[in-house]
Amino acid sequence: MLIGKAGEIRSSEITPRDVYFSRRKFLAGGVGLAVGAGALRAAAKLEGLGKSPFSTTEKLTPYDAVTTYNNFYEFGSGKDQPARFAKNFQTVPWTVSVEGHAQKPRTFDLDSILALAPIEERIYRMRCVEGWSMVIPWAGYPLSTLLKQVEPLSKARYVAFQSYYNSKQMPQARFSGIPFPYVEGLRMDEAMHPLTLLCVGLYGERLPNQNGAPVRIVVPWKYGFKSIKSIAKIKLVEKEPPITWNLANPREYGFYSNVNPKVDHPRWSQAKERRIGEFFKRDTLLFNGYGDSVSSLYAGMDLKKYY
């Protein structure tokens, strides 16, 4: 098991109150965070977030939509299910092991992840493979900051990610129709790209459970499923790692899964998208509008073949 300590508390014993107080204890450790006073949003505030030139100025998707319309199949395949079934998901304590082809592989606890670099706000477009999109103010720092800590070796050409999985805490998972634990991967240059975010929050507070608490990545130029949630393990590897949706349906979901209006999903068009909260569909942009920053990563590649 990846995270042994999480098993000590049975999910049936966890109440939101426990979560609240364990968060308080954790915060008392002093990571420069303050507890949100509002009882409705028990999540912790992230203070003093820096701004980022990578942020878009587009209108934000409302907090309620971002936190109640989710794809997080461990907690059910319905959009409203993660918000309902992830309520008591136990994310304290949490560790992320970074291993594989690295000079200094190590396991990070959440405190050290939060303390590793200044956390900044990144307002990104998020395009789901299903044809809808959002604009979300994430909080985090570049994934490259974390990866550099372990000093990757030259053999490390890909980064493999694995989500936390515990069927007791995630009873809906077995109905979802995809294998768990959820795995994802990036090429090393994609993982080291400054847009690729190690994300710990949204809307100025720590990640809600249904959005992938306590730590996830966000890769804004790829379809949403590439941005793996609730990360337990990161492994630096030599070969292209397997990814969950490709395992579930290889014809429909490829390793790269860059947003591309000209490469349709076999069952539906990717030319347009519905921005949540808007009536009319809008045109989908190549690389989700981040082409200036990332198209050089794919120079000379046939994007239809490497979908």
Add this chain to the structure above:
Amino acid sequence: MIAHPLGNTGARARSDGAKAMALAKTVVWILALVPAAVLIWKGFRQELGPNPIEYITHATGDWTLRLLLITLAISPLRKILRFPQLIRFRRLLGLFAFFYGFLHFLTYILLDQFLDFPAMLQDIGKRPFITAGFTSFLLLLPLAATSTAGWIRRLGGKRWQQLHRAIYLSAALGVLHYYWLVKSDIRMPVFYGAILAALLSARLLLRRAPAK
């Protein structure tokens, strides 16, 4: 097109049975309109969730399939339950299945695609789940149009029955449409498909059993 249940007042002395039937039909009418009423109510209260168009699409699609299956269940049920009067609800339920199917179709062309005909034509040709759904809807059109007593007379009972067997094909395509559009959680389309298979089997098994 949908005859009002209380409109048929030709008979001077109506039996209690006829009154009960009229009442029952009114109840079924109202029940069949509840899903549409709930959608409108939720719409006004902005309770259709972050993606209202998707919500409406799914709700109207679900109710089309449910009502198609309920309609198809009438024939076997009246034999199994020895309750021949059930047949009197079949046209009503079938037309409500068509009603929700029409709403589902309208949602797609108006709200989802906003009359983008080139995109829709491409969808119908290229996307098997749209092709199946569209064909399923097309098959319901002649059935809804010929649902009246006058059309039964004009076509003759036998030919009318043959035509209306197309409802099985429509329902099967509806289930396929659903199965092809889900990403990985196939529980619901498989559930509907199993019910349809059971109904079709029941029909074949009960073929020669008279409706008493």
